[in-house]
Amino acid sequence: MIFDQWHDRAADDDWRETSRRNARSVQTTVGWIFWDPGAVARFEAHGLPGPFGYIASRGAPLAPAGAEALTAAFGTISSVGIAVTFDLLKGDAAAFREFWHLRDEAVDEGLRRYAPDIVDPLVEMGPTLWSAVDRLPRLGRVLFGATVSMPRPRNPLLSGWHAVNAIREWRGDSHWALMASAGLTSSEASIIHNEWLGYKDDWLSKSRGQTEEEINHGWEMLSRKGFAADRRLLPSGLRLRQQLEELTDGLTALPWQLVGADFSTEFAERLEPPCELLLARVDETAGPNYQPASRVRKRYRDPEGDGTS
Template identity: 30%
Template sequence: MGDTVARAMWERFEPVHQLVYFAPEVREAADGLGMRGYWMGYFALRAAPLGPAPAAVVTSCFHVFHPDRVARALPDAWGHASPQEVLRARERAIDAAMTRLYGADVVASAEVAEAADLAWRAALAADTAGRVLGAANQALPRPAQPHVRLWQAVTTLREHRGDGHFAVLVGRRLGPVAAMALKSAAGETDAEFQRSARQWDADAWRAAEKDLAERGWLDGRGRLSAAGSAAHERIEADTDAAAAAPWTALGPDATARLAHLLEPLARTVLDSGIVPAANPVGLTNGTWGSPG
């Protein structure tokens, strides 16, 4: 299975995963637990598989957030609800969000059950050595409801891919802000959205752009140079290569089948407008590459 398969599968499962950040049912669940504001809910819901992790650990795992952004949420969140309570609330919220968005007939369909089982097989095959968020999600119990199981499986695959991406960035001595600035210069996401959401100030962003310019990766207008484009492409290629193991284990036919089953689910999320156009991961609009 080539590295392009890992990219094609990410494009299909990432929109489904994104429901946890943008579906109103998830925000309602976090508020119901007593979380104060969006960001406390975000960090609690995403970090809960790690257990009651302190801010420093979560900052390290999530890579791109200013430590102060994380420290405003953790460990205070664990005083409102334990990680186990957060995980149960997360499952209930995902159940409600997927049922509303896709409809009761779809979430109860044979196709969603088949997708869930295929995705779960791929997630169990993910190599998690050195991948903390991927490992923590992989270790969670198998949800009984197929659509929730599908969401948990693609979340494991997503965090597995993210762990590998961060390792690639660290290997190239790209810190959090420089990594975001490079992604923004490549036109994949909005720079101001990235900077403000992750709570870095303008000075930190300018310093990161200076670092990239000194490497020869940005031109005088702040755009990617030829060297910068090559570096960006290599980072993405290495990320795809690091994410290939689950699809190699699943095999080409099953992977292609899962891609086919995920496409209408991903398209529904993208067409719903739930995910902002300037989303920080650079989510595509559904013009997908081939999974095989």
């Protein structure tokens, strides 16, 4: 299978593990803001409920390309929610950028308040992270490319945060490219991720705003492909999802290879403790199922393999 060839070439086990480990801190450093009351209050004061404010603030770099482009880039986020956001903002790219800046205000305020020990690491490590971001390939990474085209903040804390955000978007674009290469649709990708996580009742799909019709169609397609039966994922489907995760870890090791092993370890050791505080903040503001990429989970063990997956 071609995925096996990619897996072998992507990165050795040490770099794959570094990528997997640091992905948690990257996701947490950025993702907590999606449900932060400070951000939500700012969005609502400017006319958008929280979920639509998230779409506007994150999607601002790509907003000039329109709702369909943003739907493609966002992977499993509801196309309906994205369309509503564009309608509410009348497709005005300047309005989207306003929400980008509102999010920045909330990030600066929230990090200093809820995870103050992350401030110095982001300030000090930001320039090196940007040096890696500037060398990452753009091919196929559309949301990443749009994101790095935005003006970089002069505020050193926000600059460091945006460097981490750029790495996050680069990993995200890479991950969705792999999902597309596996022939998965948005609804199918949500379903196999939900089952791989051990979540119940299509929780992940529903949390992203997907409709019952979309979810039902996703189950139908997975069944046709031999990955599911009776609305349960088969071992073949779980195996595919695990393989895609390992491929993602391997193919997104590049930022850490560019900054080097010592810096990558320092990043992990300095960011993990304050990121635990930010993850606790997600538990409080959203709930323990949210932001699964930030959470430690048991590694999937293939019942037909050697147990090392």
